[in-house]
Amino acid sequence: MTADPFDQYDSGGYYCELTARAHDGGAAALVRxxxxxxxxxxxxxxxxxxxxxxxNLGITFTVYSEATAIDRILPFDCVPRIIPAxxxxxxxxxxxxxxxxxxxxxxxxxxxxxxxxxxIIPRGLVHGNSNYRPEMEGFPVRFGTYVHIxxxxxxxxxxxxxxxxEDNARTPSGVSYVVENRHLMLRAFPDLVAGLKLRPVDxxxxxxxxxxxxxxxxxxxxxxxxxxxxxxxxxxxFEHVFLAREMGVPLVEGADLTVExxxxxxxxxxxxxxxxxxxxxxxxxxxxPQVFRPDSMLxxxxxxxxxxxxxxxxANAVGTGVADDKAVYAYMPRIIKxxxxxxxxxxxxxxxxxxxPEGLAYTLANLHELVVxxxxxxxxxxxxxxxRASRAxxxxxxxxxxxxxxxxxxQPMINLSVAPTLTDAGLRARHLDLRPFAVTGxxxxxxxxxxxxxxxKEGSLIVNSSQGGGSKDTxxxxx
Amino acid sequence: xxxxxxxxxxxxxxxxxxxxRYLERVENMARLxxxxxxxxxxxxxxxxxxxxxxxxxxxxxxxxxGLAIEARAIKSFYLLDATNPNSVPACLExxxxxxxxxxxxxxxxxxxxxxxxxxxxxxxxxSELDGDxxxxxxxxxxxxxxxxxxxxxxxxxxxxxxxxYELGRLIERADQTSRLLxxxxxxxxxxTEEERRIVELTQWNAVLRAAAGYHAFRRVADAGxxxxxxxxxxxxxxxxxxxxxxxxxxxxxxxxxxxxxxGLRDTAGVLERLEDVRAMLDGPVDRLLPxxxxxxxxxxxxxxxxxxxxxxxxxxxxxxxxxxxxxxxQ
Numbered sequence: 001m002t003a004d005p006f007d008q009y010d011s012g013g014y015y016c017e018l019t020a021r022a023h024d025g026g027a028a029a030l031v032r033x034x035x036x037x038x039x040x041x042x043x044x045x046x047x048x049x050x051x052x053x054x055x056n057l058g059i060t061f062t063v064y065s066e067a068t069a070i071d072r073i074l075p076f077d078c079v080p081r082i083i084p085a086x087x088x089x090x091x092x093x094x095x096x097x098x099x100x101x102x103x104x105x106x107x108x109x110x111x112x113x114x115x116x117x118x119x120i121i122p123r124g125l126v127h128g129n130s131n132y133r134p135e136m137e138g139f140p141v142r143f144g145t146y147v148h149i150x151x152x153x154x155x156x157x158x159x160x161x162x163x164x165x166e167d168n169a170r171t172p173s174g175v176s177y178v179v180e181n182r183h184l185m186l187r188a189f190p191d192l193v194a195g196l197k198l199r200p201v202d203x204x205x206x207x208x209x210x211x212x213x214x215x216x217x218x219x220x221x222x223x224x225x226x227x228x229x230x231x232x233x234x235x236x237x238f239e240h241v242f243l244a245r246e247m248g249v250p251l252v253e254g255a256d257l258t259v260e261x262x263x264x265x266x267x268x269x270x271x272x273x274x275x276x277x278x279x280x281x282x283x284x285x286x287x288x289p290q291v292f293r294p295d296s297m298l299x300x301x302x303x304x305x306x307x308x309x310x311x312x313x314x315a316n317a318v319g320t321g322v323a324d325d326k327a328v329y330a331y332m333p334r335i336i337k338x339x340x341x342x343x344x345x346x347x348x349x350x351x352x353x354x355x356x357p358e359g360l361a362y363t364l365a366n367l368h369e370l371v372v373x374x375x376x377x378x379x380x381x382x383x384x385x386x387x388r389a390s391r392a393x394x395x396x397x398x399x400x401x402x403x404x405x406x407x408x409x410x411q412p413m414i415n416l417s418v419a420p421t422l423t424d425a426g427l428r429a430r431h432l433d434l435r436p437f438a439v440t441g442x443x444x445x446x447x448x449x450x451x452x453x454x455x456x457k458e459g460s461l462i463v464n465s466s467q468g469g470g471s472k473d474t475x476x477x478x479x
Numbered sequence: 480x481x482x483x484x485x486x487x488x489x490x491x492x493x494x495x496x497x498x499x500r501y502l503e504r505v506e507n508m509a510r511l512x513x514x515x516x517x518x519x520x521x522x523x524x525x526x527x528x529x530x531x532x533x534x535x536x537x538x539x540x541x542x543x544x545g546l547a548i549e550a551r552a553i554k555s556f557y558l559l560d561a562t563n564p565n566s567v568p569a570c571l572e573x574x575x576x577x578x579x580x581x582x583x584x585x586x587x588x589x590x591x592x593x594x595x596x597x598x599x600x601x602x603x604x605x606s607e608l609d610g611d612x613x614x615x616x617x618x619x620x621x622x623x624x625x626x627x628x629x630x631x632x633x634x635x636x637x638x639x640x641x642x643x644y645e646l647g648r649l650i651e652r653a654d655q656t657s658r659l660l661x662x663x664x665x666x667x668x669x670x671t672e673e674e675r676r677i678v679e680l681t682q683w684n685a686v687l688r689a690a691a692g693y694h695a696f697r698r699v700a701d702a703g704x705x706x707x708x709x710x711x712x713x714x715x716x717x718x719x720x721x722x723x724x725x726x727x728x729x730x731x732x733x734x735x736x737x738x739x740x741x742g743l744r745d746t747a748g749v750l751e752r753l754e755d756v757r758a759m760l761d762g763p764v765d766r767l768l769p770x771x772x773x774x775x776x777x778x779x780x781x782x783x784x785x786x787x788x789x790x791x792x793x794x795x796x797x798x799x800x801x802x803x804x805x806x807x808x809q
Binding site (some may be wrong): 057224237244246251255268270 | 485486487488489490491492576578580582583587590591594595637643741742743780792
């Protein structure tokens with residue numbers, strides 16, 4: 001008799017995404033009983049085969065050290081995360097609202113900055129932000145959309161309440177794993193999925209492609225869309241391949257494009273061919289050496305000029321980083337209220353801005369209870385989790401904050417929800433978050449579900465893949 | 480729904496051409512190593528292995544590494560040494576790097592097989608180079624490429640890119656067949672006339688086997704065949720899958736398709752040069768034997784290199800049509 005994988009499972013007082021479930025028509029309970037029926041040994045063997053599959057398929061990111069290149073998979077946990085239809089409807093509307101506000105905010109600050117003049121947000125926070133791009137001032141974008149692809153990091157607290165932890169308005173990654181995890185799940189665990197009505201995720205490429213078509217310069221009938229990648233050495237290269245393939249468009253590198261007469265062309269065997277929309281997975285700094293970093297070898301000289309002439313569209317627009325800054329984040333509820341006259345459907349996590357005197361004082365006085373984060377970083381780097389930190393770590397964080405307060409924010413520690421996750425000891429509770437992806441051309445579409453990232457280390461609250469995180473398939477129930 | 484030709488980046492065309500070339504090279508390297516081992520006679524191992532070095536023009540590469548012309552060193556040089564650009568691991572690494580760049584174009588099945596095959600080859604153990612293990616290893620490598628070729632045949636979308644892939648595969652195969660023939664030139668045979676005749680016969684049979692042409696040759700050749708029959712078969716037979724003439728003919732067809740179906744105008748120069756290669760293969764081969772074969776193969780290989788360069792210039796380099804023509808490609 002094989003062991004029940006749920007033996008000794010204990011959610012530790014956190015909100016459990018699988019076992020604390022109500023109002024889902026019994027789906028979670030059904031999946032739980034199916035996992036028990038499979039048994040721990042078979043679950044392990046099948047999980048291992050599934051990960052092997054990802055490795056062979058090259059659904060990997062490459063880690064480069066001095067002499068070697070090692071392909072790693074994003075660890076895949078075979079226990080799905082289930083989101084009931086009613087929960088999803090809130091998340092979906094919340095994400096749409098947020099994306100709308102982000103775009104209105106960007107449109108405003110690059111065209112006069114009424115929100116600044118009205119005193120809603122300090123001028124310094126916008127104009128002093130390293131991601132603010134004066135090149136964008138007074139430049140209209142189609143449908144007012146700056147953030148075409150947006151990832152919003154959502155967490156759930158002890159009581160099961162959702163809140164937004166972070167906005168990703170530059171080049172959020174991870175959507176390829178959402179789709180590939182589902183394919184893998186259907187191949188490797190058809191018996192878990194059987195009979196359940198799940199919202200599909202494989203529509204992403206088509207939706208993205210139509211958004212890219214929509215935003216092409218006006219009057220272009222059959223726009224040529226391309227995906228611009230820094231190339232095979234980029235750690236997200238697989239995702240670039242995935243996106244190009246799903247959209248059915250060429251995957252280009254900087255050297256494949258050239259700008260002549262303020263138009264963008266790609267080099268094909270039949271000569272130069274016009275390009276109308278560029279989904280670029282290259283940061284602003286490296287995009288155009290004529291405008292930004294002159295030493296960039298990855299970008300396309302003149303592409304920003306072509307864009308300003310209206311001959312090509314870039315997605316995301318230049319200068320969106322000012323909106324997903326962690327200090328600007330603190331103002332998001334006020335930004336939503338200002339433009340939409342609505343309360344935020346998804347609340348923020350309470351945030352203290354160290355660049356402001358009272359925020360700094362509060363942070364320094366309560367460091368041991370707070371999570372402190374650098375404002376411009378991503379990938380989970382530079383974070384100190386106060387309640388989990390040693391004396392020395394707290395002192396080091398304090399010194400950094402005092403040295404450059406404007407670079408820091410602090411938030412209370414959120415007791416992130418957990419989900420059963422396969423470990424050496426059996427199924428154990430591990431913390432997780434959720435990154436839904438929104439695609440915006442004329443309107444905003446949200447991919448049902450998103451990327452569930454799970455901290456594989458016991459007790460860890462940091463879910464980033466660079467910090468030992470994995471992922472789960474995310475099921476949005478259709479009814 | 481409207482369908483249209485999707486454009487092909489010059490970088491991708493080049494990548495497909497080279498991915499196919501490198502893979503074909505891997506298969507042929509395995510064939511060459513396999514046949515070299517069968518030429519080994521006790522006490523004379525060095526001679527057959529030095530022939531392998533000679534046809535790949537790798538004398539310098541070995542010397543740079545301080546390696547002697549010696550069986551063990553040469554096997555390692557071709558099967559383990561990724562810093563040797565002609566080695567199996569180096570060619571497979573290059574093929575995979577191209578494949579990574581081409582992932583949006585090639586099929587998932589092609590990528591997956593290549594990815595797994597690459598891992599196997601990168602993990603070849605030195606013990607697999609000895610004795611009967613070597614032949615098994617060569618077969619495994621050969622089959623790895625053949626699996627690739629089969630998956631490609633069955634899954635790769637046959638648009639413009641496929642023609643470039645096939646061009647790369649065929650030009651490499653033509654080149655490698657000429658090298659396989661050349662290996663015979665470098666094998667010195669000693670002894671009485673009768674002894675030499677028997678050894679030579681064995682060697683020609685081995686060359687045919689290495690090219691997977693032994694049985695087909697038996698079907699078409701007279702019982703009392705001569706070396707020139709073997710040479711004619713490998714160079715010019717119209718039905719043998721690895722003959723130079725068949726490969727060159729295939730290339731001409733693919734170039735024709737690129738011109739007529741995809742409007743690539745710069746095919747004319749390549750086709751012209753390819754015609755010259757075809758002409759070289761016409762006529763009786765007796766004239767080449769016994770002394771002229773090596774020189775002839777040398778000339779053939781040089782011509783194929785030129786064809787490769789012309790393809791590069793016509794399609795892959797940073798070229799552009801005249802300004803006035805740009806509007807046609809919008």
